[in-house]
Amino acid sequence: MFLTLPLLLSFGVLSTLAQNLTSSSMTTLSLTLTVETDVPTSTGLSNGLALTPPMGFSSWNQFGDQITEQLFHETIDTMASNGLRDAGFIYINLDDGWQHYKGNRSQNPLEPDPVKFPSGMKALADYAHSKGFKLGIYSGPGDSTCAGYTGSLGHEQEDANMFASWGIDHLKYDSCCSEGIDAPTPEVQAIVLKMSKALLSTNRSIVYHACHCGWANIWEWAASEGANQWRIGQDISDDFNYPGNREKYYFDVLDMLDRGNNITQYSGPGHWNDYDMLIVGLDGNSSQLVGTGASNLEYRTHFSMWCMVASPLLIGSDVRTLSTYDLQTLTNSEVIEVSQDPLGEAAQVVGTQDPGGDLQVYAKAMADGSYAVALLNRGPVTADMSISARRDLTMPWDRYRLRDLWKHKEHGCYDIPYTIEVMPHEAKMLRLWQVDKNATAYTVWNLKLEALRVFEMRKVKPLNAANLPFLN
Ligand SMILES: *[C@@H]1O[C@H](CO)[C@@H](O)[C@H](O)[C@H]1NC(C)=O
Ligand SMILES: *[C@@H]1O[C@H](CO)[C@@H](O)[C@H](O)[C@H]1NC(C)=O
Ligand SMILES: *[C@@H]1O[C@H](CO)[C@@H](O)[C@H](O)[C@H]1NC(C)=O
Ligand SMILES: *[C@@H]1O[C@H](CO)[C@@H](O)[C@H](O)[C@H]1NC(C)=O
Ligand SMILES: *[C@@H]1O[C@H](CO)[C@@H](O)[C@H](O)[C@H]1NC(C)=O
Ligand SMILES: *[C@@H]1O[C@H](CO)[C@@H](O)[C@H](O)[C@H]1NC(C)=O
Numbered sequence: 001m002f003l004t005l006p007l008l009l010s011f012g013v014l015s016t017l018a019q020n021l022t023s024s025s026m027t028t029l030s031l032t033l034t035v036e037t038d039v040p041t042s043t044g045l046s047n048g049l050a051l052t053p054p055m056g057f058s059s060w061n062q063f064g065d066q067i068t069e070q071l072f073h074e075t076i077d078t079m080a081s082n083g084l085r086d087a088g089f090i091y092i093n094l095d096d097g098w099q100h101y102k103g104n105r106s107q108n109p110l111e112p113d114p115v116k117f118p119s120g121m122k123a124l125a126d127y128a129h130s131k132g133f134k135l136g137i138y139s140g141p142g143d144s145t146c147a148g149y150t151g152s153l154g155h156e157q158e159d160a161n162m163f164a165s166w167g168i169d170h171l172k173y174d175s176c177c178s179e180g181i182d183a184p185t186p187e188v189q190a191i192v193l194k195m196s197k198a199l200l201s202t203n204r205s206i207v208y209h210a211c212h213c214g215w216a217n218i219w220e221w222a223a224s225e226g227a228n229q230w231r232i233g234q235d236i237s238d239d240f241n242y243p244g245n246r247e248k249y250y251f252d253v254l255d256m257l258d259r260g261n262n263i264t265q266y267s268g269p270g271h272w273n274d275y276d277m278l279i280v281g282l283d284g285n286s287s288q289l290v291g292t293g294a295s296n297l298e299y300r301t302h303f304s305m306w307c308m309v310a311s312p313l314l315i316g317s318d319v320r321t322l323s324t325y326d327l328q329t330l331t332n333s334e335v336i337e338v339s340q341d342p343l344g345e346a347a348q349v350v351g352t353q354d355p356g357g358d359l360q361v362y363a364k365a366m367a368d369g370s371y372a373v374a375l376l377n378r379g380p381v382t383a384d385m386s387i388s389a390r391r392d393l394t395m396p397w398d399r400y401r402l403r404d405l406w407k408h409k410e411h412g413c414y415d416i417p418y419t420i421e422v423m424p425h426e427a428k429m430l431r432l433w434q435v436d437k438n439a440t441a442y443t444v445w446n447l448k449l450e451a452l453r454v455f456e457m458r459k460v461k462p463l464n465a466a467n468l469p470f471l472n
Contacts, residue, residue, distance in 0.1 A: 045196055045226030049207045051269040052340040054170065054229065054312045056091025056136070057084075058277050061238075061316025064288045065097025065147045068116045072124055078319045080131045087331040088340060089315060091170050091207070092128050093136030099149035106143065108150045110159060125167035136170030136207070137163055141191045146176035156198040164202035171199065171206055177213040177234070188216040189225065196226035209274065209312075219263050223271035229312050233259045236276035238284055238291025240298035240425055241378065246290045253279070253294070253302045254378060260309055264346035267310055273346060274312050278303065281317030281326040289316075300329045300406075301376070301427040307339035308347035308362050308374045308429075334405040335429055343367040347374065350392050359385050359422075361392050370433040371395070372405075377422040388417035389432060399435035404428070 057075055059067045076092055079085045098117060101108035112121050121137070128135040139159060142151040152159045152173075163171060173195050179187060192210040199206045210227035212218050213234050222230045237250035245251060251259065256275045267273040279286075280303055284293030294302065306313055315330065322330070347364035358379030364372050371393050375385040389397040402411040402418055406429050411418065413435050422428050 044224035045193075045200060046270060047200060047205065047208065047226060047228070049205055049270065050228035050272065052342065052344065053272050053310050054091050054207055054314070055088045055336075055339070056093055056134070056170075056314055057089060057319060058093040058095050058136070058172075058314040058316055059097075060095035061277050061279065061282060061286050061289055062318045065095075065149075066287070067094060067097050069119055069124060073127065075319055076128055076131050076133055079133070082319070082322075082327060083331045084315070084319060084327075085132055087333065088336055089313070089330070090133050091136050091314070092133045093138070093170055093172060093314060095138045095172065096145050096147040096149060096174070098137065099145070101150045102144070102148045103150065104143040105150045105153055105155060110139070110150050110152065110155065110162070121166040121168070125169075129167065134169035135167065136172065137166075137168045138172045138174065140174045140176055140178075141195065142176065142178050146174055152195070156194050157201070160195065160198035160202050160206075163206065164199075164204035168204075168206060170209065171195070172209040172211055174211040175213070177215070181213070181215050183216060185216045185221070188212055188218070189221060192218075192222055192227060193225045200226060211274075214259070219266035219273055223266065223268075228270060229272045229274040231274045231276060232256070232263065233276065235289065236279060238279045238282045238286055238289045238293050240294040240302065242291065250290055251276075252291070253298070253305070257305055257309070260311075260346070261349055264309065264348050267344070267346040269342070269344040272310060272312055275306055275309060276311075277314045277316035278306065278330075279316060280329055281315070281322050283317075286316075295425070296323075296325045296329075297423065298425045299326060301425055303329050304335060304374055304406075304427040304429050305362070305376065307335050308364060308372060308427075310339060310341075310344060310346040310364075313339060332406060334403075334408060334431070338364070338366070338372040338405065338429070338431075341366045341372075347372065353385055354379070354383070359383055361385070361387065362427075363393055366431070368433075370431055373430045373432060375420065375422050375428040375430070377424055377426055380424050382421055382423050384419050385422045385428070386417040386419040387430060387432070389434075391417065393432070395434070397432075397434045398437065400432045401435050403431045403433075405431055 079089060098112055100111045100113045125135040140151045143153050144151050196208055199208055207228045209229045210222050211231050214232045218230045233251045233256055234249050236256055237246050237252055239252040241254045242252045260273055260275055280299040345364040347362040349360050350363045351361040353359035360376045362374040366372055373387050377383055389395045389400045399413050399415050401413050404411055420428055
């Protein structure tokens with residue numbers, strides 16, 4: 001097999017990565033190297049997929065390995081009718097437990113469990129496709145998988161071919177933290193690369209999730225090996241903010257956000273930092289995850305922030321029993337637009353507004369020149385938070401228009417910081433556009449702004465034009 005790899009690399013990693021590639025049994029590859037000085041990530045092998053973060057469902061968090069064809073049919077039917085598919089959740093991903101055999105691959109073939117999936121995987125993929133979905137599957141690079149089922153070790157190409165023949169569209173390839181946290185990076189790289197090449201050579205469009213517990217600085221190199229997403233940490237727990245790490249292993253929502261904040265530059269169209277599957281709607285009932293659940297508002301904040309940081313969005317709860325509130329959380333089109341923006345930026349913390357660091361401002365640039373902003377209150381008390389285009393976005397905008405994304409509501413135009421009350425564990429999702437000085441709306445709003453300014457001087461309250469009767 002001969003491949004030509006167009007590699008886009010920063011100067012720093014160019015020589016070492018080239019060395020690592022040539023030393024890892026890739027003797028048949030010819031490399032085309034292009035050097036870009038200001039691009040921190042590299043793209044080498046590429047399937048051209050997942051230009052926005054993948055959205056869908058994954059079975060693990062709620063069901064573990066207790067999965068069946070019937071569950072997937074019902075999940076597909078539900079998501080086709082309750083708005084989730086139309087909101088963009090199209091990947092239906094089987095996690096571990098679809099396989100027939102437990103134990104080592106050397107002793108057992110890899111095939112679907114005939115009791116759980118009597119019609120086989122091709123039939124399930126056909127069903128998913130017929131309803132406008134895509135089907136994802138799971139395997140791992142070891143002799144066996146995390147839950148002890150047969151893995152793909154030594155059978156990578158054979159398995160990739162089999163998945164392609166079934167019509168599979170997404171593969172979660174889970175190392176199950178194997179080789180340990182100190183595994184030499186080149187070993188992990190070789191494992192990820194092997195399946196990447198196997199998938200590419202099938203010629204089927206299969207999104208590739210290389211899962212390695214957020215170890216080996218995987219974000220630094222997995223994109224160049226053709227991975228579309230990689231976990232940035234160990235498993236999430238069903239908690240918004242559990243003190244410390246549960247069992248010294250699990251990350252809650254805030255831990256995961258903190259872990260991702262320094263590595264946003266590695267995320268972008270086709271290659272995403274994965275903050276783990278969504279916990280919205282688990283309510284502490286997960287058969288797999290530790291954690292006592294979170295409030296409706298906390299789950300909504302979790303979803304907001306996963307959209308801000310451009311994480312893949314895989315629903316982990318039972319979609320058949322989602323509450324109306326959680327369904328509204330998952331289907332808010334303006335919040336999802338932030339996730340699916342074609343620029344593919346991942347939001348970073350651009351400011352904190354209290355000494356303890358509980359009041360954080362996250363921001364990301366959007367393709368249309370606007371900014372998405374989350375005002376996140378991690379603390380225990382309601383607080384005033386503010387956003388300023390100049391201070392927080394470093395945009396020299398004289399005027400900006402501001403919209404509340406959860407409420408689908410315009411909040412008017414401002415030239416001064418906009419202040420709003422944020423509840424404990426709430427994230428206000430806002431979007432700011434520069435206002436064209438020449439627009440008629442600008443003149444109208446300019447007049448209103450003068451009134452607002454007077455109002456603000458009298459009472460220091462959030463500027464909210466809709467609350468001002470004399471303006472309507
Ligand atoms: C290449 O491998 C060496 C160890 O052999 C490691 O120190 C280095 O970080 C790797 N380089 C890249 C770019 O992954
Ligand atoms: C499975 O394979 C591993 C590694 O090759 C080996 O250590 C283990 O003994 C095998 N297990 C069984 C049940 O054969
Ligand atoms: C994939 O496409 C290449 C180039 O068109 C072709 O040579 C190869 O046979 C195809 N492989 C499969 C498995 O269809
Ligand atoms: C992120 O980077 C800052 C500055 O380099 C550092 O102080 C902080 O510990 C880092 N955080 C994480 C989670 O790595
Ligand atoms: C989930 O747990 C809550 C209490 O934590 C309970 O009221 C609810 O019935 C459970 N739901 C399911 C589907 O088990
Ligand atoms: C606004 O109007 C001024 C004066 O008419 C003009 O010079 C400027 O180019 C206009 N700006 C935009 C963005 O249209």
